[in-house]
Amino acid sequence: MDHFEQRFRTLLSQMLDAELSAAEADELAHLCEADPSRSELIRIELELAELIRHAARDVALEGATFSRRFAAQVGDEPETGSPELIEKLLAGELDDAGVEQLVAHCWRDEAAAETLRRALIQDDFISQSASPARSGEAFIDALATRMWAEQEEDHFVEDVASKIVRMHPELPPAPVLSRAVEDVVVRPSVFAYLGGWSAAAAAVVALGMAILFQPTPSKQVTSVAEVSRAVGDVEWSEAGSPIEAQYFVPGSYALKSGVVTVAFASGAELTVEGPAEFEVRGEREAFVHSGIAVLAKNSAISGPGGGFKLETEALNVGESGETIGLIADGSSSAEAVVFDGGAEICMPELGFCREMFALEPVRADLNREKLFDIPYNPSAFARTWEVTAGVEGNTGPVRMVMPGQKPEPSGKSSEVQVMVEKTRFIAKGDIEVDTLDPGHFASISAGGGRKLASGGRELRSYLLQLTPDGAVPVAGAPGNEALEASVTFDHEIVGIIYSPERLADSDSMVGSVVERFDTVGSLTVADSESGDQILLSDDRRTVNLKLRNGGADQLDQVRVLVALR
Amino acid sequence: MTGPTTETFIEYVRENHAGLRGFVRSLGVAPMWVDDIAQEAFVIAYERLDEFDVDRDFGAWVRGIARNLVINERRKDARRKRIIADNLTDVLVRSSSVPETEAEELGDRGTAKVAALRQCMMELPEKSRALIKARYEEDESAPDIADRFEMKAPAVRKALERVREALRKCMDEKLRLAGMQT
Numbered sequence: 001m002d003h004f005e006q007r008f009r010t011l012l013s014q015m016l017d018a019e020l021s022a023a024e025a026d027e028l029a030h031l032c033e034a035d036p037s038r039s040e041l042i043r044i045e046l047e048l049a050e051l052i053r054h055a056a057r058d059v060a061l062e063g064a065t066f067s068r069r070f071a072a073q074v075g076d077e078p079e080t081g082s083p084e085l086i087e088k089l090l091a092g093e094l095d096d097a098g099v100e101q102l103v104a105h106c107w108r109d110e111a112a113a114e115t116l117r118r119a120l121i122q123d124d125f126i127s128q129s130a131s132p133a134r135s136g137e138a139f140i141d142a143l144a145t146r147m148w149a150e151q152e153e154d155h156f157v158e159d160v161a162s163k164i165v166r167m168h169p170e171l172p173p174a175p176v177l178s179r180a181v182e183d184v185v186v187r188p189s190v191f192a193y194l195g196g197w198s199a200a201a202a203a204v205v206a207l208g209m210a211i212l213f214q215p216t217p218s219k220q221v222t223s224v225a226e227v228s229r230a231v232g233d234v235e236w237s238e239a240g241s242p243i244e245a246q247y248f249v250p251g252s253y254a255l256k257s258g259v260v261t262v263a264f265a266s267g268a269e270l271t272v273e274g275p276a277e278f279e280v281r282g283e284r285e286a287f288v289h290s291g292i293a294v295l296a297k298n299s300a301i302s303g304p305g306g307g308f309k310l311e312t313e314a315l316n317v318g319e320s321g322e323t324i325g326l327i328a329d330g331s332s333s334a335e336a337v338v339f340d341g342g343a344e345i346c347m348p349e350l351g352f353c354r355e356m357f358a359l360e361p362v363r364a365d366l367n368r369e370k371l372f373d374i375p376y377n378p379s380a381f382a383r384t385w386e387v388t389a390g391v392e393g394n395t396g397p398v399r400m401v402m403p404g405q406k407p408e409p410s411g412k413s414s415e416v417q418v419m420v421e422k423t424r425f426i427a428k429g430d431i432e433v434d435t436l437d438p439g440h441f442a443s444i445s446a447g448g449g450r451k452l453a454s455g456g457r458e459l460r461s462y463l464l465q466l467t468p469d470g471a472v473p474v475a476g477a478p479g480n481e482a483l484e485a486s487v488t489f490d491h492e493i494v495g496i497i498y499s500p501e502r503l504a505d506s507d508s509m510v511g512s513v514v515e516r517f518d519t520v521g522s523l524t525v526a527d528s529e530s531g532d533q534i535l536l537s538d539d540r541r542t543v544n545l546k547l548r549n550g551g552a553d554q555l556d557q558v559r560v561l562v563a564l565r
Numbered sequence: 566m567t568g569p570t571t572e573t574f575i576e577y578v579r580e581n582h583a584g585l586r587g588f589v590r591s592l593g594v595a596p597m598w599v600d601d602i603a604q605e606a607f608v609i610a611y612e613r614l615d616e617f618d619v620d621r622d623f624g625a626w627v628r629g630i631a632r633n634l635v636i637n638e639r640r641k642d643a644r645r646k647r648i649i650a651d652n653l654t655d656v657l658v659r660s661s662s663v664p665e666t667e668a669e670e671l672g673d674r675g676t677a678k679v680a681a682l683r684q685c686m687m688e689l690p691e692k693s694r695a696l697i698k699a700r701y702e703e704d705e706s707a708p709d710i711a712d713r714f715e716m717k718a719p720a721v722r723k724a725l726e727r728v729r730e731a732l733r734k735c736m737d738e739k740l741r742l743a744g745m746q747t
Contacts, residue, residue: 087725091700091706091707093722099652103650103652106656107656113657117592120587120590120593121587122587122732122733124587124589124590124591125678125679126732128587129683130700131702131704136582136583139582139586142600142604143578143582143607147608147611
């Protein structure tokens with residue numbers, strides 16, 4: 001079949017499916033002019049189409065009977081082998097013309113349609129077997145969450161979960177994060193509680209087949225989130241505590257004090273500072289009634305399930321955006337600030353939304369029925385930001401720099417200021433870092449380096465910056481004693497950079513989001529005489545610094561790279 | 566008539582989800598939307614649980630719901646459709662027979678087939694397993710797989726076809742040995 005004939009067949013199919021545009025109709029007419037036999041074929045096909053239309057009206061012609069009658073009307077053999085088309089369809093590589101051809105083939109041949117359906121079923125079974133994301137557990141967990149979300153007045157999941165908790169109070173729930181870490185989807189669900197997997201699977205077991213897809217025999221609760229970090233004096237109210245102060249099933253929670261990060265199975269993290277009241281509604285949804293919270297949606301959230309929904313009484317945050325802070329007052333107003341990425345803020349009660357840019361704060365007030373612009377003052381988020389930023393702890397004069405703010409002299413005494421330069425990135429090439437043996441203090445001086453190959457890992461970069469107090473240093477003079485500080489991160493440190501050249505070289509790769517300290521005119525690393533020292537802990541989580549104030553025009557900087565995964 | 570309880574519904578889901586998902590796919594639903602539609606069907610089934618006669622086949626009932634959902638996809642605008650193509654779904658829907666012939670095949674047996682397939686996959690040669698993993702777990706296209714395995718795309722397609730056929734035979738054999746007709 002030549003190109004024109006192939007095109008004619010495609011257009012003919014489109015016409016029969018009422019999908020022919022005016023331009024294509026013209027094209028079809030030209031093709032018929034070139035070969036009158038094509039007009040005849042169109043006439044036959046239209047007659048047949050009318051026959052089909054009548055046949056379709058007849059209920060008795062549904063299903064196989066219909067197909068048989070239809071097949072009897074058409075005796076043509078397909079132009080292209082259907083196995084080839086089916087393979088392409090399964091591979092997701094069949095173009096529109098190919099689909100047309102396959103459909104035409106199936107109309108002509110009842111068995112072909114049946115073969116295609118079986119191939120699709122088989123393909124889906126293989127997909128269910130091969131892909132953890134499509135395992136039975138994953139499907140049922142997602143279904144349970146969806147049912148909970150869509151049946152708010154119904155307590156389908158809650159009822160079952162609470163019943164199981166009552167039945168087995170001593171049994172711990174499943175840690176949801178282990179799934180991501182181990183890359184194995186074996187997450188117990190409320191369904192699994194009620195005993196084993198399907199009867200069919202049981203039949204297979206009975207027949208001596210070792211089913212790889214073994215149900216978790218333990219009786220555990222579905223948790224959609226868990227506490228991944230707890231800082232300070234964390235205390236939950238008696239009625240609003242997660243299971244074992246760790247695991248969250250959909251429900252309401254009340255944090256009396258401390259800061260916790262709630263890590264959802266979807267990948268999002270909500271850091272909440274007590275006192276706060278909030279609801280966990282599923283893997284991708286939370287509601288903050290009161291308190292301060294920072295949501296790090298994490299770009300890992302993707303797929304058909306969509307993004308993460310965060311709501312308060314007064315405003316909702318749409319599914320876009322990366323890092324968002326919220327302050328809810330428990331009734332009619334709430335403040336929101338987008339720390340990273342754009343986001344849509346909506347006031348559902350009033351039925352309007354607004355696109356927000358990074359570092360843009362707003363207040364929603366239901367009483368006044370307005371969304372106000374307010375000054376950017378992120379200090380209220382200082383504690384939650386520290387936890388969100390992945391700083392587990394620090395000693396000495398250390399201060400976190402909030403998004404949108406620059407490191408600057410404290411005006412009182414020297415301190416180390418820590419800022420997140422880039423929340424997450426994958427290096428496009430090797431990064432030259434300074435050589436540092438864990439467990440040993442080393443002088444901060446120009447020395448050997450090594451290439452850090454990111455290997456596709458997501459990294460986060462921090463800048464630790466000694467901000468001077470402005471005093472002119474005099475060696476050995478009182479008051480010019482070393483500043484000692486340490487910062488502990490919640491991910492493994494994979495590279496440290498302190499030499500000026502490597503700091504400058506890595507600037508473009510790391511792409512600091514905030515302009516650095518204004519007085520940086522001559523970035524220098526204190527030489528060995530100054531006695532500045534650095535230590536990377538054995539577990540590669542903590543950086544210890546002994547720094548001397550180098551004077552107003554001298555600044556010590558250390559860039560720390562951690563691997564997020 | 567008293568409808569089934571929540572616990573019974575949970576059993577229904579466990580027994581029928583694998584088959585229902587296969588059925589939904591067989592109606593020409595795009596792979597990424599299969600589970601979405603299957604879940605939607607279960608949600609609707611749960612909402613209408615009072616209408617369900619426990620003496621009937623739940624699998625057939627929920628397949629009927631899913632079938633209607635798929636038919637409704639035709640009425641959506643192209644951007645929101647979850648099916649591959651209208652005419653493909655037409656021919657597949659019309660060739661399907663929800664309650665009668667496929668009740669056994671796609672009901673409880675769906676889960677058994679998936680279980681059998683899992684074992685069959687473990688018996689595959691390493692490279693075949695890697696191909697299946699790349700295609701189904703990592704959702705790579707044939708050209709992408711070809712790049713990774715230093716093959717040509719048509720060879721990848723052919724290899725996948727052979728692996729699928731081997732899996733089908735293996736699954737059939739296991740079910741036959743188990744006394745289950747395929």
